[in-house]
Amino acid sequence: xxxxxxxxxxxxxxxxxxxxKDANTNYLACALTEAGIDLKEARVVSDDQAQIVDALxxxxxxxxxxxxxxxxxxxxxxxxxxxxxxxxxxxxxIRDDARALLATHYERQGMEFNAARKRMARIPDGAxxxxxxxxxxPGFSIGNVHVMAGVPTVFHAMVATVLATMTGGQPxxxxxxxVFIGEGDIAGPxxxxxxxxxxxxxxxxxxxxxxxxxxxxxxxxxxATRLKSVxxxxxxxxxxxxx
Amino acid sequence: xxxxxxxxxxxxxxxxxxxxKDANTNYLACALTEAGIDLKEARVVSDDQAQIVDALxxxxxxxxxxxxxxxxxxxxxxxxxxxxxxxxxxxxxIRDDARALLATHYERQGMEFNAARKRMARIPDGAxxxxxxxxxxPGFSIGNVHVMAGVPTVFHAMVATVLATMTGGQPxxxxxxxVFIGEGDIAGPxxxxxxxxxxxxxxxxxxxxxxxxxxxxxxxxxxATRLKSVxxxxxxxxxxxxx
Numbered sequence: 001x002x003x004x005x006x007x008x009x010x011x012x013x014x015x016x017x018x019x020x021k022d023a024n025t026n027y028l029a030c031a032l033t034e035a036g037i038d039l040k041e042a043r044v045v046s047d048d049q050a051q052i053v054d055a056l057x058x059x060x061x062x063x064x065x066x067x068x069x070x071x072x073x074x075x076x077x078x079x080x081x082x083x084x085x086x087x088x089x090x091x092x093x094i095r096d097d098a099r100a101l102l103a104t105h106y107e108r109q110g111m112e113f114n115a116a117r118k119r120m121a122r123i124p125d126g127a128x129x130x131x132x133x134x135x136x137x138p139g140f141s142i143g144n145v146h147v148m149a150g151v152p153t154v155f156h157a158m159v160a161t162v163l164a165t166m167t168g169g170q171p172x173x174x175x176x177x178x179v180f181i182g183e184g185d186i187a188g189p190x191x192x193x194x195x196x197x198x199x200x201x202x203x204x205x206x207x208x209x210x211x212x213x214x215x216x217x218x219x220x221x222x223x224a225t226r227l228k229s230v231x232x233x234x235x236x237x238x239x240x241x242x243x
Numbered sequence: 244x245x246x247x248x249x250x251x252x253x254x255x256x257x258x259x260x261x262x263x264k265d266a267n268t269n270y271l272a273c274a275l276t277e278a279g280i281d282l283k284e285a286r287v288v289s290d291d292q293a294q295i296v297d298a299l300x301x302x303x304x305x306x307x308x309x310x311x312x313x314x315x316x317x318x319x320x321x322x323x324x325x326x327x328x329x330x331x332x333x334x335x336x337i338r339d340d341a342r343a344l345l346a347t348h349y350e351r352q353g354m355e356f357n358a359a360r361k362r363m364a365r366i367p368d369g370a371x372x373x374x375x376x377x378x379x380x381p382g383f384s385i386g387n388v389h390v391m392a393g394v395p396t397v398f399h400a401m402v403a404t405v406l407a408t409m410t411g412g413q414p415x416x417x418x419x420x421x422v423f424i425g426e427g428d429i430a431g432p433x434x435x436x437x438x439x440x441x442x443x444x445x446x447x448x449x450x451x452x453x454x455x456x457x458x459x460x461x462x463x464x465x466x467a468t469r470l471k472s473v474x475x476x477x478x479x480x481x482x483x484x485x486x
Binding site: 012013014015016017018019020021022023025026027028029030031032033038039040041042043044045046047051073074075076077106111112114115116117119120135151153172174182183184185186187188190191194195201202203204205206208218220 | 255256257258259260261262263264265266268269270271272273274275276281282283284285286287288289290294316317318319320349354355357358359360362363378394396415417425426427428429430431433434437438444445446447448449451461463
């Protein structure tokens with residue numbers, strides 16, 4: 001059975017202006033690879049409801065799971081919950097369960113549970129809350145969409161919670177062979193091997209540093225024995241030792 | 244007149260598996276912000292022709308410029324040129340101008356100009372070559388799509404070449420106010436300011452480190468005087484000094 005598929009949707013002007021580097025996509029990619037869920041696409045869109053709605057509808061229709069990051073804080077530019085509601089025709093309002101979590105938290109902290117903070121309890125009807133052990137304000141899952149915070153520590157915790165509820169496939173394994181040979185000289189034998197071994201995905205990534213150049217060849221697949229065998233054939237074809 | 248718009252399309256399984264961190268999107272975002280071109284969306288897709296074609300057609304129809312990164316090397320998994328040809332109905336074959344560049348380069352290097360390296364001269368009909376001062380194999384522009392290498396040093400050089408041909412709008416400027424106040428306490432006054440100053444985009448980004456927390460408020464716009472004025476109003480409303 002093929003692995004389940006997933007997409008990532010990063011929401012935020014600060015990524016598109018270059019001010020902030022998105023690290024959540026790479027974090028999710030690594031976590032999904034380990035869980036046996038294939039990340040097939042990632043998108044970054046701005047804090048614009050129409051753009052978020054379009055992306056949510058496209059991705060949720062195409063893939064088994066959609067993970068989002070960003071736009072669930074207390075300020076006016078945090079519009080993800082409303083966009084998700086609009087995308088799936090769900091009413092969005094302050095929900096008692098989320099409000100109770102936040103009220104208790106701010107009371108303990110001696111901080112006012114003001115109107116802005118109450119915005120973080122706005123959750124679409126029918127959604128399930130995602131626990132936030134870092135700063136309490138919850139994420140939520142609705143249908144196949146999992147809405148999480150952009151702050152990396154919170155995002156990491158939420159990914160762990162959501163992944164624990166999913167059935168993954170076989171983890172995608174990889175083997176890397178680093179050779180000090182240019183891509184142009186390995187492409188021939190690599191192409192032949194790729195054709196002969198369709199169950200193993202072969203990719204080549206050139207490097208060049210301090211005048212030394214070469215290629216990292218990566219074999220990906222779910223069967224460790226097959227990866228090893230293909231990499232041995234490649235090393236032999238290129239006349240190199242496997243490190 | 245509004246600024247021109249742009250999208251980024253990153254092509255490569257190695258990004259989606261988590262093996263490689265994409266740094267090209269952030270590089271392009273910063274370069275476009277400086278040039279007065281608004282990056283509106285970024286996507287990452289795998290080395291799959293149908294996925295690349297879909298993304299190219301969607302993005303090139305929606306935005307003024309599309310920049311791509313990755314998949315133009317000599318190996319079997321480098322399929323960007325063919326996907327671009329398929330997306331725009333252009334024939335793709337080894338082109339004399341690109342072949343001549345590469346032939347001269349490999350002759351100088353004393354390296355064989357073999358079939359794999361000739362693949363890098365496969366350019367869609369009607370495209371204009373983009374110079375590659377680092378490793379010669381050219382990128383190309385066709386319509387509003389600019390196809391560039393994934394290797395960061397080459398990508399940077401190609402972005403510089405392409406941007407030099409474009410007319411940008413007004414550079415997007417930003418001012419940041421760092422306050423040691425939680426987002427929940429600044430959201431009220433920030434929302435009022437955002438509503439009253441629609442020409443300035445206000446965003447808030449929380450931070451938390453070593454027990455210290457607060458928010459970076461970023462004002463973005465094209466008029467430095469307006470940004471300064473809005474940030475002064477914000478500092479006054481929050482009762483903080485501007486650093």
